[in-house]
Amino acid sequence: MGNSFGHLFRITTFGESHGGGVGVVIDGCPPRLEISPEEIQFELDRRRPGQSKITTPRKETDTCEIISGVFQGQTLGTPITILVRNQDTRPQDYDDMVQKYRPSHADATYDAKYGIRNYQGGGRSSARETIGRVAAGAIAKKILHQVAGVEILGYVQRIQHLQAEIDPNHVTLEQIESNIVRCPDAAMAAQMLTLVEQVRDEGDSIGGVVECVARQVPKGLGSPVFDKLEADLAKGVMSLPASKGFELGSGFGGTLLKGSEHNDEFYIDDRGETRTRTNRSGGTQGGISNGENIVIRVAFKPTATIRKEQRTVTNTGEETLLSAKGRHDPCVLPRAVPMVEAMVALVLCDHLLRHQGQCRLF
């Protein structure tokens, strides 16, 4: 149950850090969508480790294989399974982990819940699990783009105290991919890079904020009450490893304004469309998309695995010390960008199909 996401466009991910492989089964993809392994691989390459000097050096090609659901380059409407084999596994790096709990990791809670855990590389809590999400997100993005011209772009807005200046209404993919930090503010990106390298050399880690904008979203997506668009977006991104906060539009900052200052007044634009003069709403009202850009932000904590020594306990109840030896990210933010985009795409795609089914029948 907890390994599936979505209703009409539903994905189920599988796999651990060390084991046969990871992947996803997508149920409900509309038929006759043209899709190729290359399109999926593009997104997986943005996510994978070892891609730059500031991310974990684990070497995986993350090459995907489409096992089912696609025939002669088109989706069949049947489940699409995408598999990625694990390659660069180093179980010996985790010998310490058999017993010791890494602070702020899932080791202790998995033991508490299941009475058993795959201690190699974090098992199911590993970020490798996100491979399935990003693969499915590639397909969701394509559907959204093909049906409505939707564009989803994520980028690093802040790393620790270094905050960038970015306009979500005009940022482009080229600006985002122009540096390994994935921050479209080039000057700030350089400072961020320096900071991350410094922290990496200290054997420590830092966190930050990813912002994501979805443009050209059709009006009417979202189901009021429990499946408000922002409720599902929040669930989607808060299910990513290391996430600690979510905001839509004006977010926490908007709580400092009065209603007269915060409301988005309506007007009619040149084409006769109902628009809002401002967009503190962040693209949804009453939980339903209103046609304006959807803007969200996700806070990611500093990675829990650091090389510095920490006090901890073993699974037999003894206090001890731990210095992690494995390969880890000093800062997950650049790799988190495609993950956040994928979750946004999955939510919007699911709601697109649901809206089509419930409200476009008569």
Add this chain to the structure above:
Amino acid sequence: MGNSFGHLFRITTFGESHGGGVGVVIDGCPPRLEISPEEIQFELDRRRPGQSKITTPRKETDTCEIISGVFQGQTLGTPITILVRNQDTRPQDYDDMVQKYRPSHADATYDAKYGIRNYQGGGRSSARETIGRVAAGAIAKKILHQVAGVEILGYVQRIQHLQAEIDPNHVTLEQIESNIVRCPDAAMAAQMLTLVEQVRDEGDSIGGVVECVARQVPKGLGSPVFDKLEADLAKGVMSLPASKGFELGSGFGGTLLKGSEHNDEFYIDDRGETRTRTNRSGGTQGGISNGENIVIRVAFKPTATIRKEQRTVTNTGEETLLSAKGRHDPCVLPRAVPMVEAMVALVLCDHLLRHQGQCRLF
């Protein structure tokens, strides 16, 4: 689909602001729980309008009736239906609404999605829909308390710029209910009251932040990946009207720390339990509860309905002006407290039953 929440402990709410009534059907409540209308009424009374000079003057008793699922004071294990009739409806207050869209409200998006809306009092987007949630939350709270001694307390932490000092590990219900603002910091509560009255007299509105703590939560609740406890908590509270942000533990603030500063080190306490020295995690790790207090925060925007004049459009595409005449809240925060508690209770209760079903079989 969008009107149900939860899996094993599943609720479906129904009803609009103006119509026969509102309520909830609870499916999956364990049998033989003692429950009375009075226990549910207690929570509904905390939520309802007209309870103080700083909330909307709409007069509703919100008296609940248990229609099914309870027999001789005990739950049967069959669906429990709770109904509350609408009383103080003033459809005439909304004559303007037939045509005009209230800025930052759901009027325009409901029309875009459904092609029809009940313009009286906000229809399904009205806060009256939360009655069903709070009623169900009362039952969820009782189950959690009976099974594990769980205690769930929400309170107003901030109204606009006025921030209170509160220790979530020790705050009590008496402190929270000691004033109509529901802020346990008495000195700050007085300032908040003055500010809200001032804003109400201006015909404007303000927002703020509700914090909620769940104590004595058993370890092991939450399902890694998509149903991480914080993902479901985020979805639950972000589905409340007027919510704009969510945080767990250190939240957005924690992103300013390094990993060595942010990690919660483990230790063994007097009773041999694995504990954390700090709790920036906020009570979950890897999406599963670790036994520490779960602490979340929800940002609520200033209420959209204000008496000041605003520029807007009609549903026939003409620009116009609007001054709301209905009865509205200048600040929703005090009434949002029981709503946030209810969503937290519903999530924890659902996960309690799921954990019992999947992991306590052998």
Add this chain to the structure above:
Amino acid sequence: MGNSFGHLFRITTFGESHGGGVGVVIDGCPPRLEISPEEIQFELDRRRPGQSKITTPRKETDTCEIISGVFQGQTLGTPITILVRNQDTRPQDYDDMVQKYRPSHADATYDAKYGIRNYQGGGRSSARETIGRVAAGAIAKKILHQVAGVEILGYVQRIQHLQAEIDPNHVTLEQIESNIVRCPDAAMAAQMLTLVEQVRDEGDSIGGVVECVARQVPKGLGSPVFDKLEADLAKGVMSLPASKGFELGSGFGGTLLKGSEHNDEFYIDDRGETRTRTNRSGGTQGGISNGENIVIRVAFKPTATIRKEQRTVTNTGEETLLSAKGRHDPCVLPRAVPMVEAMVALVLCDHLLRHQGQCRLF
């Protein structure tokens, strides 16, 4: 969980035999469908007890009230709640039931599962629960008829050994409703009536078979694998009280034929449509509707409650005797007809919305 049915068009029923009332919440109904209490009442009247000399004499008007989701005669797209109050409750008839288990009833199993049961009138296992289904079925039927001209007709095909001759391709509602047995074969209906009255006077009961045809069903409904149309139809009707068997098309009888005798050959009709010369398939192939009439049959056992004395046990483990005193049906078949139609309508309507959502996007 077990009290909801459907995915996009989802219903949740509530209520017991003796208690505040029974009803249903419908989530996902498309907006702007014209619906009135009278249309729903029509179907409820076909279902209710005390309508003829051969059904139970319990006097209920089963008057429905629409509590939410409909505004000025049109559906809003928000949940529709329909409530029916219980009137003719005679708790004293069940004094024996506090302790004694009625053979082939749910008394013993409810105690085993829940440790508690509402012994009045069968509690949740009562046929009164089907009121919610039939009310929702009325709306589902209307959607199907409006979108595709679908017609759903059920009738009594057999009572004990008395089998009628009926052509599902041409049977009409007038023929079915022309007698209180609901058997369109008038000669056989008369014999059936005599048999039922005789069995009623003996204090015994008999069962039989209801057949149901759905005509003008569009091609493409059903989801291969687990949600094959016949799989959902089977689940729907086998969830009705007293059901013991299900058949689609040629059913059990078709297993006596060879493939060359059983296959439905294709041909092209006058309008260029792909048709089948025969219809042993029963309207679906590979679990998906093919445009031919969908024909199913449901077996109903003889009602468990009889006036004859039976040997049984008490809930304290003692053997005893039981003579039921309540008001009961000697034969449920005529009242089962609208129930079967309702389940067929709910399944087809849900699949219509799902097909619209997944396959009609591009």
Add this chain to the structure above:
Amino acid sequence: MGNSFGHLFRITTFGESHGGGVGVVIDGCPPRLEISPEEIQFELDRRRPGQSKITTPRKETDTCEIISGVFQGQTLGTPITILVRNQDTRPQDYDDMVQKYRPSHADATYDAKYGIRNYQGGGRSSARETIGRVAAGAIAKKILHQVAGVEILGYVQRIQHLQAEIDPNHVTLEQIESNIVRCPDAAMAAQMLTLVEQVRDEGDSIGGVVECVARQVPKGLGSPVFDKLEADLAKGVMSLPASKGFELGSGFGGTLLKGSEHNDEFYIDDRGETRTRTNRSGGTQGGISNGENIVIRVAFKPTATIRKEQRTVTNTGEETLLSAKGRHDPCVLPRAVPMVEAMVALVLCDHLLRHQGQCRLF
């Protein structure tokens, strides 16, 4: 959506007849269950083609690989993925199929629904899809056996007009597996074998009935109303390819009896347990298991693919003739036995976990 089955113990199958492979993802399996590929392979071997002279000669080893969710021989509680690669694919056998629709197959309806189909070997409608179900069923069987000693046995009860005499209360696996027909009545099995070989040589096919018994099922499984145990069992088996009917206990035959003849009277046995003297109920009452043997029957039509020439149409609307050249089963019954057992195991296992979660909390 339609490719998943179950709630707490939920499976999602994937794969087509010709393509990368087939398999299943199991979400919700309890942790710390010992499971090996050999145990799963045992059930897959019972299902696979080419195992005897009376089943299709397609040569597949159906070797399974566990890709995730199992560590050092124990389940982790995380999703278990089992993959089986397709080997003996002969796409050239299906060249005719690009255009021609096989009568009583899914070719025409898949085109109607999706506008595209994988015409090789039946695509998603192929019986190879059942590999995933049987693999998951092996795990479900083990859980049921370990927790409650449940035993699930299926067997061929009838092939065309040849009906066997079998006592479901005492039949054993050895008797069932003693001949390739899987009929425990040895004399009848010999006659059945002769008949099948004769029909195979004619290029035709025949059908029959599989009966399945589940013994030692704990009381209390099943959720009244929509998830009655028999409703989920019906859905499970009616989702198998070629199924056309379902019966529980006395089934259609019981409709010939009167209530006084049909009811199962209660008594108290030697150990003080509440038992029934007869078992026409078939092991459930009110949709909940009562501790007696659960007995169901499934009707399978004669296989649609035969070598004899048939009249049909092409996907461009022309009438034509078709003689199938591929390798096919003259009688699916022996291979259907493990499939039926698997569906029964999946339903019972899901309900076991749900009952544990909802009713065993206090």
